[in-house]
Amino acid sequence: MASSLTKDSARPGTPGSEKTFFGHPRGLATLFMTEMWERFSYYGMRALLPLYLVAPGGLHLNAGTATAIYSVYVSLVYLLALPGGWFGDRVWGPRKTVAVAGGVIMLGHLTLALPSSGTFYAGLGLVAIGSGLLKANISTMVGQLYDGPDDPRRDGGFTVFYMGINLGAFAAPLVIGTIGENVNWHLGFALAALGMALGLAQFLIGSRHLSERSSVVPTPLSADEKASTLRKAAIWAGIAVVFYAIVGFSGHYTLNWILIPLTLLGVIIPTMVLVRIKRDKDLDRTEQKSMSAYIWFFVAAAVFWMIYDQGGSTLSIFADSSAENSVLGWAFPVSWYQSVNPVLIMALAPVFAWFWLALNRRGKEPSTIVKFASGLVLVGASFFLFLAPLSIAEGGHKAAAMWLVAIYFVQTIGELLVSPVGLSVTTKMAPAKYASQMMGVWFLAVTAGDSVTALLSNPAVGGVNLDKRGFVAVEAVLAVLAGAAVWMYRKKVKALMGNVR
Numbered sequence: 001m002a003s004s005l006t007k008d009s010a011r012p013g014t015p016g017s018e019k020t021f022f023g024h025p026r027g028l029a030t031l032f033m034t035e036m037w038e039r040f041s042y043y044g045m046r047a048l049l050p051l052y053l054v055a056p057g058g059l060h061l062n063a064g065t066a067t068a069i070y071s072v073y074v075s076l077v078y079l080l081a082l083p084g085g086w087f088g089d090r091v092w093g094p095r096k097t098v099a100v101a102g103g104v105i106m107l108g109h110l111t112l113a114l115p116s117s118g119t120f121y122a123g124l125g126l127v128a129i130g131s132g133l134l135k136a137n138i139s140t141m142v143g144q145l146y147d148g149p150d151d152p153r154r155d156g157g158f159t160v161f162y163m164g165i166n167l168g169a170f171a172a173p174l175v176i177g178t179i180g181e182n183v184n185w186h187l188g189f190a191l192a193a194l195g196m197a198l199g200l201a202q203f204l205i206g207s208r209h210l211s212e213r214s215s216v217v218p219t220p221l222s223a224d225e226k227a228s229t230l231r232k233a234a235i236w237a238g239i240a241v242v243f244y245a246i247v248g249f250s251g252h253y254t255l256n257w258i259l260i261p262l263t264l265l266g267v268i269i270p271t272m273v274l275v276r277i278k279r280d281k282d283l284d285r286t287e288q289k290s291m292s293a294y295i296w297f298f299v300a301a302a303v304f305w306m307i308y309d310q311g312g313s314t315l316s317i318f319a320d321s322s323a324e325n326s327v328l329g330w331a332f333p334v335s336w337y338q339s340v341n342p343v344l345i346m347a348l349a350p351v352f353a354w355f356w357l358a359l360n361r362r363g364k365e366p367s368t369i370v371k372f373a374s375g376l377v378l379v380g381a382s383f384f385l386f387l388a389p390l391s392i393a394e395g396g397h398k399a400a401a402m403w404l405v406a407i408y409f410v411q412t413i414g415e416l417l418v419s420p421v422g423l424s425v426t427t428k429m430a431p432a433k434y435a436s437q438m439m440g441v442w443f444l445a446v447t448a449g450d451s452v453t454a455l456l457s458n459p460a461v462g463g464v465n466l467d468k469r470g471f472v473a474v475e476a477v478l479a480v481l482a483g484a485a486v487w488m489y490r491k492k493v494k495a496l497m498g499n500v501r
Contacts, residue, residue, distance in 0.1 A: 037199025080132025177335025
């Protein structure tokens, strides 16, 4: 990417004399590149993960177990964003937390690169922990580069930053996926580690351009709080060690002793968080009504992500076994399908932004509720579309690659309706007391959705074949019905939202 750093010829210290990045503070370049390389490592590994889990040269697991592992992993990344934000706010500050997170992610990928199934799951855990720590804090540092929420460059800065996410996500499967599938799985995971190492190195070198506030711990723990936190953590860690030692030495340990508890936590914790906020007596009547409305959005979003995230698991495993992964006679690795979504996001996001503004000027922009309902209907429609290649495969033929591309296209449009709208409505509907925590609550919708997928696909729990026509049709109908329900009750939800639009 060509550099866009410029320097004004004015005297140092005068406005505009500092180096800029696309007209934004120089620190944005540091955070842009950090996020790009982190997403390169994350999405590259994620593109390989389900394929490695089912491959004869990998762990050679059945599709249900592979989908459960993949779904638990993704749910953990978003679940750990909550404690990640807590560490940034109360222990290390955002800058130190991101630096530590980068090191943990790199170590996790290096562990995945070891040719051992015993260390593989430890590597997944390290990447999930590091991603949770980083995800919650790097966006905070982007905001700190600007003079408050009224800085006119702020929205544009986040737009540039999110381009870094999609650039990394687009390139990763093309590079890491190709090496992992065609050369060596573990070399692919090692490339993910190299990507994170490059991101971490330039973050450490360029951190001098970040806001000084990024090194500040906003609300540090008191000595008593620190002692109490360490004591509670030690107790829970001790309980876990004793429990798994008993299970292991008794000869009953299987992977599900880890998978099922983590899956259940992915459903229980989001529920507990929402209930705790909703029952907080410090909230006034208006805030209580807003939270009631927000729960509708949260449940709808969980249904959306439950289906959407199967693009990386169910669809990928199906493509590996039952699709003709070629275009005009040119074959490509299965992992390349994971580049379709980010390239579509980069192409379509500006179009959607322009379209909403154009409708808004005419007073015809659809409400948040209508956008949300439409996104749910579209993700359901994508699985109705999935029924066609499933039927082709069940007839003994290979499904054309363009069927899968069409599914990802419909899902991407749905994502552009649900994801940015959900982020916006979360900030608008958040009670004042929980303003800084509600973004983490929004991410818990992903955790809940993926945890449901893990429960359904795990042979020891649901044992559902997620790539069979019957259940795919059920999921499609569920999403469409959820979208229809949100639309039918739009007046009630709108009343609960109060002045939020």
